Amino acid sequence: MPNPGSETIPFRLSTIRGGNLLKPKRVTEQDLVRGCIQGKRKFQEELFQRYAGKMLAVCMRYARHRMEAEDMLQDAFVKVFEHIGQFQFKGALEGWIRRIVVNTAIKAYDRKSFTHEQIGIDPTWDSASDLPLSDMQLQEKDLLNMINRLPDGYRIVFNLYALEGYSHQEIAEMLGIQESTSRSQLVKARKQLQTQLFELHKVAV
């Protein structure tokens, strides 16, 4: 498996301010990071173009709507360029950027998003096993829409737990909430998503 630090990438043809057309060349990820540390605009732009698509999708999961997601993405990349000197090449650059994006996203919401939540698991929870999830043909856009419809607290906990892989203890520390609150929010998020999936399934059938 290729080392992510030495992976070569095609350098994008780009027109920059002043009208210079850069000749295509290949730069490694390490060169990309080094260029960003030196504040070189073309490397920053290349880094952005490479990861912005994925990170925008991440932001879309945390945000209520597209504009909010775009704001989050811009804030996150400004932080990335500010702190890229702290990247040690010990892991994947994408993972490091994703952590900044997620942290930026959850900071957009305060603790009020979670305070109205009652602790405990909703007794009306039904198993999702009745849903033919493996057979459902769902578009990513539909799934994103479902997540966007969740209340802030549900949405953030569901994203952190189900998609980012954090534990409830980590989520509680990140958000400054009780661990039990995190569990409760996750269960309720799943229930709402299940309801939405049922409705979608009904329409499809």
Next chain:
Amino acid sequence: MKEQHPIDELFRRQLTDYQMETPLHLWSGIESRTRSIAPVSLRSLIWCASLSLALAVFLKGDDESPLPAVFPVQASPVLPQASTEPQVPATDEAFLRTEANRQPKAASPVAAPANRAGGETIGISSARRKPARALAASAGTRTNGAASPSSPTLPDKDAHSLADPAEETHAAERSIRPAFAELAPLNPLWFQLETQPIQDFIPGIKFLGERWYASVELGLSQDWRQKILSAPSPEFQGYADARKATESVKSSHTASLRLSLISASGWTFRSGLQVSRTTEWFTQPDARTVNTFHEIDIPLLLGRQFSIGKLDLGINGGAMLNMAFYQKGAFLAPDAEKVVDFSSNLPDAYPAFKNRLGLGYYGSVSLSHPVTPSLHLMAEPYFRYMPKAYTSPDYPLEQRYRTAGIFFGFRKLLGPYWMNLRP
């Protein structure tokens, strides 16, 4: 290991590596927010406004009272020759020109008539006789000590007030004091404004519709200076030649400290302080001394900045406001027979030069290269020119300089990136 819920699995499977199309404006927004770093604060805006106001008052005051101390005779409402001529203000240029046409001109300004006594021995034509007397009076005190500082034809009142300039100053101060006393005391809160972006402090307001960022630039230049000595009147051409033959530029340096405001679209405004020092050789048959000239200027520059690869290219142009011009040294007097000291720190210095030079032109091209994200090395070839003469209007020659050089220094972008982040 975490238990995998089917709904979690569904969303993870389809969304973990999902990518979306990124609109172009997102990068433009990031680019503008990381261009230079610190937003313009309300405090810096207040500083700029205060500086502009102070500058305006300073320059206006200079225009109204150009040379009262150096040329006391000009304050007289009557010329010394006024007994046979219509009375006009002594500073009336038209009158001086008319009088110059009527009076016979000296054959050679440098070869002064021998029968002139005291201050009149400096050989300035009658067209400039009245101010020349003042020049000569000042010069004479250094050369032969025989000249009187005031004209005998002046009215007593004027002669008295001019003979005691300190009293005149005190009287002016007394008249100003009540006005200051009526001013409200300064409110300390005015100076406690945080470095907060103006558009955050007053939501929705952006200067010229853009975000502006700041940087500080420090540069040093070894200059090339061309000295231009010209005689407005042909009779002083010999004197001009004599000075050209005895003086030459030795070296010139300029130091510059500027604050730059850079808009997201590349417009720049630069201002600060520029200090220049020029040394010149003054060569006499038996000695060679050094004359020194200092200038303190405020550049007010507009420009555009572009990114070319790793370089930032800037083109600047604008005005230079001269705040002070002071000098030390000596040169040939207009009669070319003696040497006069024009050092501005001496009370009886030969008053050949202005204290302020007014407005000049400045143009430059700057290139900068980042060393770190917030620190750039900078090189800036420039030229500047003061269209007005460095010499006082009553001195028979006009002395100007054309200056060019290359600033080498650095540009420090102010503030960390997080200052641009929205709360």
